[in-house]
Amino acid sequence: MRKGPALPDFPWDALADHAAKARTHPGGVVDLSMGTPVDPVPRVIQEALATKAHEPGYPTTHGTPELREAAVAAMARRFGVTGIDPAAVLPTIGSKELVAWLPKLLGLGSDDIVAIPAVAYPTYEVGARIAGCAVVRLEDGEAPPAGTSLVWLNSPSNPTGRVLSASAMRSAVDAARSAGAIVASDECYLTLPWESTPVSALHSSVVDGDFDGVLAVHSLSKSSCLAGYRAGFVTGDAELVAGLLGIRKHAGMIVPRPVQAAITAALSDDAHVEVQKARYGARREVLLPALRAAGFTVDHSEAGLYLWSTRGEDAWETTAWFADRGIVVAPGTFYGPTSTKHVRIALTASDERVAAAAERITA
Numbered sequence: 001m002r003k004g005p006a007l008p009d010f011p012w013d014a015l016a017d018h019a020a021k022a023r024t025h026p027g028g029v030v031d032l033s034m035g036t037p038v039d040p041v042p043r044v045i046q047e048a049l050a051t052k053a054h055e056p057g058y059p060t061t062h063g064t065p066e067l068r069e070a071a072v073a074a075m076a077r078r079f080g081v082t083g084i085d086p087a088a089v090l091p092t093i094g095s096k097e098l099v100a101w102l103p104k105l106l107g108l109g110s111d112d113i114v115a116i117p118a119v120a121y122p123t124y125e126v127g128a129r130i131a132g133c134a135v136v137r138l139e140d141g142e143a144p145p146a147g148t149s150l151v152w153l154n155s156p157s158n159p160t161g162r163v164l165s166a167s168a169m170r171s172a173v174d175a176a177r178s179a180g181a182i183v184a185s186d187e188c189y190l191t192l193p194w195e196s197t198p199v200s201a202l203h204s205s206v207v208d209g210d211f212d213g214v215l216a217v218h219s220l221s222k223s224s225c226l227a228g229y230r231a232g233f234v235t236g237d238a239e240l241v242a243g244l245l246g247i248r249k250h251a252g253m254i255v256p257r258p259v260q261a262a263i264t265a266a267l268s269d270d271a272h273v274e275v276q277k278a279r280y281g282a283r284r285e286v287l288l289p290a291l292r293a294a295g296f297t298v299d300h301s302e303a304g305l306y307l308w309s310t311r312g313e314d315a316w317e318t319t320a321w322f323a324d325r326g327i328v329v330a331p332g333t334f335y336g337p338t339s340t341k342h343v344r345i346a347l348t349a350s351d352e353r354v355a356a357a358a359e360r361i362t363a
């Protein structure tokens with residue numbers, strides 16, 4: 001077999017020993033390392049999935065008209081984004097696959113640079129490497145270098161929970177456009193504001209209704225507990241979305257029909273999103289004071305699913321400290337070479353497990 005692209009090591013493998021140690025805790029493990037939902041899929045979504053369980057035919061890559069209309073309406077209701085053409089909505093098989101394949105699907109290659117945040121979700125780099133692109137990591141506010149073809153934004157951020165203001169988003173979009181780059185804004189934590197309110201890159205305060213060169217990448221994994229369904233969508237610049245649709249049709253990158261129905265139902269109902277937000281908010285209220293009481297500084301974390309925490313020591317030392325208490329966290333080094341002193345602590349465990357973690361942290 002020919003060798004594929006040189007990809008970074010899969011970071012979670014490095015955590016295996018700490019996770020094994022944590023599992024030996026007599027009170028049971030509390031896994032706060034991955035942002036995987038633990039609350040049940042809302043009934044309204046399960047039922048919608050089942051309504052299409054009998055359908056034998058191929059679904060459309062573009063998604064049903066109902067799905068696209070529901071996405072347009074949800075973007076307006078939830079995030080105040082108006083002016084999206086339903087034709088410019090494209091469902092994705094979760095958002096990770098889109099993140100990992102976007103540079104390739106956009107036709108980028110070895111002559112292109114992909115700019116990602118200095119501390120970032122690892123799949124941005126993976127996607128760039130799959131396409132053979134060079135990667136640059138940008139500090140907040142840093143302009144992309146000449147030759148950059150794609151700029152990833154992520155507010156609220158995984159892992160830091162940092163929120164970019166509308167004016168910071170606007171500057172980032174302007175800087176990308178000046179470099180001739182497409183902007184992909186990964187907005188999968190937009191429904192989880194705590195201390196500040198994030199905005200979509202498609203909001204008028206950022207782009208004044210001009211979606212040119214801007215894509216917003218959305219996931220239903222966290223907002224609707226649909227990580228298991230693989231449910232997301234991308235929208236924004238109609239021409240770019242049409243190009244993605246064209247390739248994805250050929251490549252068979254199709255969201256299954258029952259999942260399309262589930263996405264439609266999820267995007268049409270805000271009540272469950274509020275319930276889920278309240279659950280994560282309550283867990284945050286338990287973990288955050290516990291971490292502070294134990295001497296941690298929690299940086300950023302003003303929105304999203306993570307507490308970006310440090311005691312000023314090496315991240316692996318902190319990871320080991322948590323493992324000794326039966327808690328699994330993710331070291332900051334998973335997210336970039338500079339984040340050597342933070343760990344990422346997810347709010348994704350049951351109330352009972354989060355309470356156990358808080359007790360152990362403060363004991």
Ligand SMILES: Cc1ncc(COP(=O)(O)O)c(C=O)c1O
Nearest residue numbers: 035094095096121158219221232
């Ligand atoms: C920033 C970010 N983008 C994208 C994803 C992918 O989510 P999914 O593939 O479940 O939609 C995640 C998952 O944790 C994430 O943190």
